[in-house]
Amino acid sequence: MDVIEIKNVNKFYGKKQALKNVSLTINQGMFGLLGRNGAGKTTLMKTLAALHKKRDGSITVCGIPIENAKEIRAVTGYLPQDFAMYGGMTVYEALDYLGALSGMPKALRKKRIDALLKRVNLSENKNIKVKALSGGMNRRMGIAQALLHDPKVLIVDEPTAGLDPEERIRFRNLLCEVAEDRIVILSTHIVGDIEAACEDIAIMNGGEILWKGTVSELIRNAEGKVFSVRVQKKYLSQIKSGHIVTGMLMQGDYTTVRMISDTAPDIENVFPAEPNCEDAYIWCLYSHGCDVYGSEDVYGAAGGDS
Amino acid sequence: MFFKECKKIVFSLTFLLYIFVVFAMYISQFDSDTSETVPVPSAAAGDYGYTDKAIPETLMPNAVDGLVGEYLAGEFTTYPMGFYKKVKLTEKKKTALAAVITELTGLTAEELDSFDDYVHEGYSYTANENGDIILNYQEEVIPEITIPENLAYERFTELMAEADKIIGGGSYYSKNGISWFYSRVPKTYEEALAEYNHLVYDEKVTGAYARLFCDYAGIDLAVMPVFVSAALVSLDRKSRMSDLIYSRKISSAKLVFTRFAALVAVMLIPVAVTVVMANISVSSRYPDFTVDLLAIPKLAAVWLIPNVLLAAAVGMFVTEVSSPILAVFVQGAWWMASLMSSNELTGEISLFTLICRHNSLYKYETFERTLNLFTFNRIFYTILSLVLVGLTAAVYELKRRGIWNGLFSSWKNIFRKSAV
Numbered sequence: 018m019d020v021i022e023i024k025n026v027n028k029f030y031g032k033k034q035a036l037k038n039v040s041l042t043i044n045q046g047m048f049g050l051l052g053r054n055g056a057g058k059t060t061l062m063k064t065l066a067a068l069h070k071k072r073d074g075s076i077t078v079c080g081i082p083i084e085n086a087k088e089i090r091a092v093t094g095y096l097p098q099d100f101a102m103y104g105g106m107t108v109y110e111a112l113d114y115l116g117a118l119s120g121m122p123k124a125l126r127k128k129r130i131d132a133l134l135k136r137v138n139l140s141e142n143k144n145i146k147v148k149a150l151s152g153g154m155n156r157r158m159g160i161a162q163a164l165l166h167d168p169k170v171l172i173v174d175e176p177t178a179g180l181d182p183e184e185r186i187r188f189r190n191l192l193c194e195v196a197e198d199r200i201v202i203l204s205t206h207i208v209g210d211i212e213a214a215c216e217d218i219a220i221m222n223g224g225e226i227l228w229k230g231t232v233s234e235l236i237r238n239a240e241g242k243v244f245s246v247r248v249q250k251k252y253l254s255q256i257k258s259g260h261i262v263t264g265m266l267m268q269g270d271y272t273t274v275r276m277i278s279d280t281a282p283d284i285e286n287v288f289p290a291e292p293n294c295e296d297a298y299i300w301c302l303y304s305h306g307c308d309v310y311g312s313e314d315v316y317g318a319a320g321g322d323s
Numbered sequence: 324m325f326f327k328e329c330k331k332i333v334f335s336l337t338f339l340l341y342i343f344v345v346f347a348m349y350i351s352q353f354d355s356d357t358s359e360t361v362p363v364p365s366a367a368a369g370d371y372g373y374t375d376k377a378i379p380e381t382l383m384p385n386a387v388d389g390l391v392g393e394y395l396a397g398e399f400t401t402y403p404m405g406f407y408k409k410v411k412l413t414e415k416k417k418t419a420l421a422a423v424i425t426e427l428t429g430l431t432a433e434e435l436d437s438f439d440d441y442v443h444e445g446y447s448y449t450a451n452e453n454g455d456i457i458l459n460y461q462e463e464v465i466p467e468i469t470i471p472e473n474l475a476y477e478r479f480t481e482l483m484a485e486a487d488k489i490i491g492g493g494s495y496y497s498k499n500g501i502s503w504f505y506s507r508v509p510k511t512y513e514e515a516l517a518e519y520n521h522l523v524y525d526e527k528v529t530g531a532y533a534r535l536f537c538d539y540a541g542i543d544l545a546v547m548p549v550f551v552s553a554a555l556v557s558l559d560r561k562s563r564m565s566d567l568i569y570s571r572k573i574s575s576a577k578l579v580f581t582r583f584a585a586l587v588a589v590m591l592i593p594v595a596v597t598v599v600m601a602n603i604s605v606s607s608r609y610p611d612f613t614v615d616l617l618a619i620p621k622l623a624a625v626w627l628i629p630n631v632l633l634a635a636a637v638g639m640f641v642t643e644v645s646s647p648i649l650a651v652f653v654q655g656a657w658w659m660a661s662l663m664s665s666n667e668l669t670g671e672i673s674l675f676t677l678i679c680r681h682n683s684l685y686k687y688e689t690f691e692r693t694l695n696l697f698t699f700n701r702i703f704y705t706i707l708s709l710v711l712v713g714l715t716a717a718v719y720e721l722k723r724r725g726i727w728n729g730l731f732s733s734w735k736n737i738f739r740k741s742a743v
């Protein structure tokens with residue numbers, strides 16, 4: 018049964034609590050983990066890959082308790098956020114090395130590596146040194162190594178960071194394909210990735226799961242909370258200081274501003290707008306009392322308006 | 324897996340350094356020491372060098388003279404850990420030492436202290452009436468000493484050991500000191516010839532050369548492997564590859580032991596090459612004798628492999644626990660201490676000396692005498708190495724699961740934070 022069950026997990030770095038009572042059920046398909054810097058995404062993913070020790074709670078991956086590290090390692094593919102490989106090896110050698118560490122026989126390694134390199138579009142680079150790869154190529158090689166032993170669970174930590182848009186789309190598509198027959202957990206703070214690729218998501222903040230559900234639910238939650246207004250540029254800073262702005266479009270002297278608010282802001286010509294995923298994410302943070310954009314005032318001002 | 328690790332090691336910079344040192348040591352020490360064949364002693368020569376031989380009749384008076392002289396001078400020369408050090412005694416210790424001297428000489432403490440005529444040995448310069456500088460040698464003046472007739476050699480050795488203990492160790496009266504300073508006697512022709520025959524016939528030449536070879540090679544092999552193994556272990560962290568490897572299926576024990584095996588195998592290759600070179604150069608210098616081509620490889624295996632094992636294991640363990648720099652530091656300190664403590668370069672291999680020395684083609688007897696100790700010593704280091712590798716695997720697993728991050732890892736975080 019391919020499912021990850023996380024129940025009431027707490028984790029500390031020294032005194033600092035990095036995961037607070039996290040409970041999640043992750044099914045087959047693509048699962049998105051969204052959260053700002055320091056939210057605890059990497060911590061949760063490392064815990065799922067048995068690289069971190071939780072303090073309490075329980076985790077099972079495909080029925081295997083997380084304490085059973087050896088079996089967990091066998092079914093998990095992990096792409097760390099910050100990773101590299103032996104720079105002096107060629108792409109093929111590095112993958113071959115990791116395949117050997119997964120206990121794959123030589124013939125199988127060769128077959129899988131060739132197939133995966135083709136899939137991630139690196140076939141032509143298989144004999145160049147790892148240190149000569151570009152950032153994007155490195156990420157692609159990272160996904161290849163994580164898929165090498167055909168894991169049931171794939172954990173990828175911010176794989177799209179630093180990729181150009183084209184590369185990012187390719188990468189997402191690849192992950193979607195891969196997710197057809199396994200669990201893929203993807204973390205990111207790029208909302209677009211989640212919107213395009215994931216069905217189920219969880220939003221983390223300060224080590225807690227703030228919200229979990231599907232992308233459409235997230236967007237539905239923000240309905241009626243997004244507004245748009247066309248104002249002259251000189252009013253821009255005024256609006257920015259009083260509202261949570263999620264988008265701006267400059268058009269000559271005028272600017273169209275998108276903002277989120279519980280009730281319609283007290284500005285002339287404001288009209289409701291369809292929420293997009295990004296609006297919905299910010300709304301979710303805001304409505305859970307997070308200081309969006311790092312300003313308590315914003316919350317106060319918005320409250321005053323209503 | 325094994326060959327992949329070997330390949331990583333072979334192409335590492337530290338291994339290049341290792342090869343360089345191994346060959347440099349071989350060429351500069353062993354090869355240059357053996358560039359001449361040992362000459363057949365000729366009856367006419369008359370001078371056959373010295374040998375260490377415990378002859379109580381000469382040894383006892385000489386050593387006691389030395390002790391009394393230093394006692395009267397109030398200063399003792401010692402070589403603790405091989406470093407020169409002057410020692411002055413407290414009153415309490417002086418009294419204790421006087422008691423030892425009393426038993427050795429029959430002179431009481433009062434007699435000793437009332438001996439005002441003591442003059443230090445030394446040189447002085449005086450000018451004569453022509454203005455020429457004249458160098459005068461002054462012999463040491465000490466009381467007339469007679470060693471009691473009934474003082475047995477065994478009791479003498481015990482008393483000397485006690486004197487050494489009072490002085491603080493490493494003095495001329497330690498076991499090593501006595502054999503080094505008071506046991507030198509000229510070899511006779513017969514002795515020299517017997518020794519020569521033993522060398523070329525009983526030991527088939529290479530038997531003796533094997534000890535000299537191992538003596539030199541053991542020195543660099545007790546420290547150089549630490550560089551190679553620390554570099555291999557820290558490469559994962561340095562390449563930011565630890566997490567990728569951690570999340571693989573392989574067991575920590577298998578990974579760590581495979582790496583250890585690869586390290587040892589690769590590092591023994593240059594050693595094996597020097598063994599072959601030694602065989603060739605020794606046998607080509609003694610064309611008239613049947614040499615035993617297996618003597619050097621056999622002894623090298625027993626003598627040198629434990630050194631490589633230990634230095635490699637310490638490198639892995641300390642690097643995993645803390646850092647490669649600390650590993651080099653720890654093994655370097657151990658190496659230094661071991662090298663310094665073996666101030667006698669032949670035989671008397673003690674139980675726990677890491678670097679066994681035998682800097683001579685002769686003195687087979689000393690080696691044979693301590694053969695059991697030597698065997699035990701080598702087995703001990705082999706087991707210790709394997710235990711260390713086992714511990715390394717345990718530490719690796721703890722780090723892998725995020726249970727423990729290693730010693731001083733928080734220091735690094737502090738540095739990182741303050742750097743941001």
Ligand SMILES: Nc1ncnc2c1ncn2[C@@H]1O[C@H](COP(=O)(O)OP(=O)(O)OP(=O)(O)O)[C@@H](O)[C@H]1O
Binds near residue numbers: 052053057058061
């Ligand atoms: N090794 C560590 N020791 C102490 N604190 C840590 C450690 N790793 C992470 N933290 C802290 O735990 C919190 C969560 O970090 P985590 O790396 O999981 O966040 P994240 O969501 O992955 O962030 P990002 O988007 O920047 O990658 C942060 O406040 C971080 O400072």
Ligand SMILES: [Mg+2]
Binds near residue numbers: 098
């Ligand atoms: Mg992260």
